[in-house]
Amino acid sequence: MTRTTTPSWPRRGLGILLGCATALVGALYFLVVGAALGPFLLWPRTRSSALEILMAGARRLVTLERVRRSAFFGDLFPEHYKASDQKILRYLAIRSYTGLLCGVVVGLLVFGGVLAGLLINGVVRGTLGWDELLTQVLLGSVLLFLDVQGLYSLAALDARTARECFGPSERELLQRRIDELATSRAAVVEAVDAERRRIERDLHDGVQQRLVALAMLIGRARRGRNPEQADALLLQAHEESQGVLTELREVAWRVYPSALDSLGLEEAIGGVAERCSIPLRTRFEVDAPLPRPVETAAYFVVSESVTNAAKHSSASAISVGVALDGARLTVRVEDDGTGGANETGSGLTGLRSRVAALDGVLHIHSPLGGPTTITAELPCA
Incomplete structure (x- = not known):
């Protein structure tokens, strides 16, 4: 009432x-x-x-x-x-x-x-x-x-x-709250398992294969008798090692960005913009410290949304807005792509579970033809 x-x-x-x-x-x-x-x-x-x-x-x-x-x-x-x-x-x-x-x-x-x-x-x-x-x-x-x-x-x-x-009575509200917490807990566990499987897949299909290729290049260089061929193989191995380091850094950022602890949410979102292949415009309007779980959830909303837009939406521009209004943080990610985002996919489902675990709400508006707008509302109290 x-x-x-x-x-x-x-x-x-x-x-x-x-x-x-x-x-x-x-x-x-x-x-x-x-x-x-x-x-x-x-x-x-x-x-x-x-x-x-x-x-x-x-x-x-x-x-x-x-x-x-x-x-x-x-x-x-x-x-x-x-x-x-x-x-x-x-x-x-x-x-x-x-x-x-x-x-x-x-x-x-x-x-x-x-x-x-x-x-x-x-x-x-x-x-x-x-x-x-x-x-x-x-x-x-x-x-x-x-x-x-x-x-x-x-x-x-x-x-x-x-x-x-x-x-609804206090008993009904309590029961509803218990059901919501049970559902969100199960969703969070499922999202964590899905994230672990994705990390394992990235390491197995990406980093591990490239390390095998690097070992083979070094082995060929050691067995080679032609100095020029050995130098070429070593140069190729050096380039491959740089690629492995870059891919490892990307995997580490997807697990948890170290900049979020040392520099804060604004700098972590700036790192997402630097790694994005599409022009990304950010607007950060937060004038008070945020709880650590809220910062983490906001970062992953931005990171996952930007990654999906860059891979699947054929967008030419992305805008990210983060604003604190009282005790509620609003994160808005919008792209000018083709729309039609799959709300039941593992990425968006994981985001919804992560936001719901903090009593937040995730809104997804992605009609066919675009644009796609993802808005997360996170309570900070």
């Missing part, structure tokens, strides 16, 4: 008085309709039909209460949430009891106001002594305090029961 604006006290007071009237209607509904349908609710053959009739009226009363909370208290509830029959009946029972009790408290306030008027009249006419006046004022102040506290507590209970009926 959320609240758009804080309503004025007269408006809330009118809502409380109207709640007393609706509580009376609910209590009468339970007494009259419940008593009439009682025998049919006890008989198994007619129980379902009688319960359906009872719930039809109960849902109308609950709708009336929802309108009252929205109109006089400014509450907003989830539109598509459907409460169970048990929650509706429980809410109406509690609402009827608290509403009638609230009516009694309001009646006592009115009665106290009448007595205060009589007390003032006695003071004006001089028929009331000072000792009796002091006693009446003391008792009246205590009763007024208790009445106001009772109204405040009943209003808070009314808001709490409405929140539990018209939206």
Whole structure:
């Protein structure tokens, strides 16, 4: 439940008085309709039909209460949430009891106001002594305090029961959170395994093959009897070793960039721009230190998105924007390629899992024909 604006006290007071009237209607509904349908609710053959009739009226009363909370208290509830029959009946029972009790408290306030008027009249006419006046004022102040506290507590209970009926309860929210954490944990484990397999594949198919070729070149140079041929083989081996170092550096950057620890996120993204074969424009608007997990996730969002754009999108330009707005970091990567990114691929699935593990959200917009925009929102609190 959320609240758009804080309503004025007269408006809330009118809502409380109207709640007393609706509580009376609910209590009468339970007494009259419940008593009439009682025998049919006890008989198994007619129980379902009688319960359906009872719930039809109960849902109308609950709708009336929802309108009252929205109109006089400014509450907003989830539109598509459907409460169970048990929650509706429980809410109406509690609402009827608290509403009638609230009516009694309001009646006592009115009665106290009448007595205060009589007390003032006695003071004006001089028929009331000072000792009796002091006693009446003391008792009246205590009763007024208790009445106001009772109204405040009943209003808070009314808001709490409405929140539990018209939206997910704390138990349901907790269960939903547990399910989300279990799902994100499984996704993170799967993404880590996929990343390990990719690293192993890069080392086996790339670095290892090039090292084998390097060993063969050095071996041929050692066995050669022609000095010129040996020099050529050694030159070729030297060039191959430079290629191996470059590929090892690329693999290491994909595992974890050392610049992220030593220089920060902005410099690490600058390293991505230097290694990218496509012109890449960056905009970094962060004026506060970021948590380390958020920095890491933001870097991999940029790195993976830029790598995918360079390999698969036929893009001619890429733009990267990183901005901190309050306690939320927004990372946006956009290219002018052909679009049609596969959201179920291992790369984007791993990014989604990495972002979800930090309670973030990853949005992917990649229509056919482009452009492709990947936006990650990461909470920093």
